[in-house]
Amino acid sequence: MDLDPLVEPAAALTEAELRRYARHLTVPQIGEEGQRRLKNARVLCVGAGGLGSPALLYLAAAGVGTLGVVDDDVVDASNLQRQVIHGEGTLGVPKTRSAAARIADLNPLVRVVEHRERLTAGNAVDLLAAYDLVLDGTDNFGSRYLLSDACELTGLPHVWGSILRFDGQYSVFWAACGPTYRDLYPVPPAPGSVPDCAEAGVLGVLPGLLGTAMAVEAVKLVTGIGTTMLGRVATYDALSARWWEIPLAPTPGRAPVTALAGTGDGTPARSAPSPGPVPEAVPTVTAGELAELLAARERGETDFELVDVREPYEARLAAIPGARPVPLGQFESGEALARIDPGRRVLLHCKAGARSERALRLLRAAGHTDAAHLEGGVLAWIEQVDPSQRPY
Structure with missing residues (x-):
């Protein structure tokens, strides 16, 4: 124009x-x-x-x-x-x-x-x-x-x-x-x-x-x-x-903006109707909770598998001790689902949480209900538990 x-x-x-x-x-x-x-x-x-x-x-x-x-x-x-x-x-x-x-x-x-x-x-x-x-x-x-x-x-x-x-x-x-x-x-x-x-x-x-x-x-x-x-x-x-x-043309009948809401950190500035059902929430653990669970596992007081769904190179930049690498692509192909013990609790993590949530949904859809993922991923781990590592 x-x-x-x-x-x-x-x-x-x-x-x-x-x-x-x-x-x-x-x-x-x-x-x-x-x-x-x-x-x-x-x-x-x-x-x-x-x-x-x-x-x-x-x-x-x-x-x-x-x-x-x-x-x-x-x-x-x-x-x-x-x-x-x-x-x-x-x-x-x-x-x-x-x-x-x-x-x-x-x-x-x-x-x-x-x-x-x-x-x-x-x-x-x-x-x-x-x-x-x-x-x-x-x-x-x-x-x-x-x-x-x-x-x-x-x-x-x-x-x-x-x-x-x-x-x-x-x-x-x-x-x-x-x-x-x-x-x-x-x-x-x-x-x-x-x-x-x-x-x-x-x-x-x-x-x-x-x-x-x-x-x-x-x-x-x-x-x-x-x-x-x-x-x-x-x-x-x-x-x-x-x-x-x-x-692109203006949407007919769209209500004009009259006020701001939200924080600019990922929260929408104005609410909008959802186009469909809200996805089911999935279980999470915080970085502090994961640290306590890892310590308890070390003492033999609990058992679970910690899975890192990032790409292999990312573990060279920052890592959570004791995690087994299984990239997200293997969950999407179904390969990983056959390799995870259905009778053992599984905790998943990635860099910031998006990929591990995706892997968790695939895992739960395959019938593995005793699973959760790390809220905020490795970045949260570094910030809250291990600041000796650098974010990437």
Whole structure:
């Protein structure tokens, strides 16, 4: 959809800006006026990870005057495979600070505002109020719904992207002119039913492609050039190198957002009717309970089998002592079901809980009722029981 420029032009460019942005100024659709709009723009990027990294770098290079960065995480070695705004020198540093330092080195003319906090229903509207446009670089459904609803309340457009393994999607949402995220995904998935990048993985170069496409949309919205992705959703499959595009329209009769709820930590911002029955809850144990059970097993006071459903390489990064490796794929193929003693209690674990829950449901469906899985997986074990190991 073609839209008017989102931002009014700033004052005249300085000589330093004329030199830096010379290749923009010679593009007729941008020119000096478009560059002055970019200079006057205030863009908020929620998430300084895989999608936020290339988006922030290219928007800074393009001359967006103010970039806000929302993230409460610190840089970890596992981020560097795809989060190119960070580096070895910023391991353990807050991502907002790392991003700000890299942007300052790339373009000192850009003002960076760090928001080292998690997006919540309590702070979202106030955070967005200071900006013209929002980029969604988050990695969970709760934050996506929350951000979309906050943009609807504040009247802001937002550019959204999503990546997993080899697939990516992106679009532009704006309630005032077209559809929102809730028109694309009206019903949030059940918690744990869709793996995130930490569980399923992602091709490291994929967020570079999608994050850059998001930056292009931001530039188009600010300057009013071209046809935006509002009303369209693009999907990319890196394995086949193919793009698909589908039209998207506002849902007829959808109730407007009037308030925010939820925390942005995975809880949907507004409740929505379930499309079907709620999946049956499965038994869990906490990390503390598992530690006590392992100690009791060591003393001969109880008996159970602890099964690690992760991939073998993951046990080299972090492990729970005494676990037998049986990857989830063997549960899905049925191979593991024949190898587990039906008369012995089984406790399952993975990295964060999604895969072990899947394995547990398969095990229970096969008739093994004396089983449970570790809530929060190895990450919870490290946090609550064994901090000597590092999360991955």
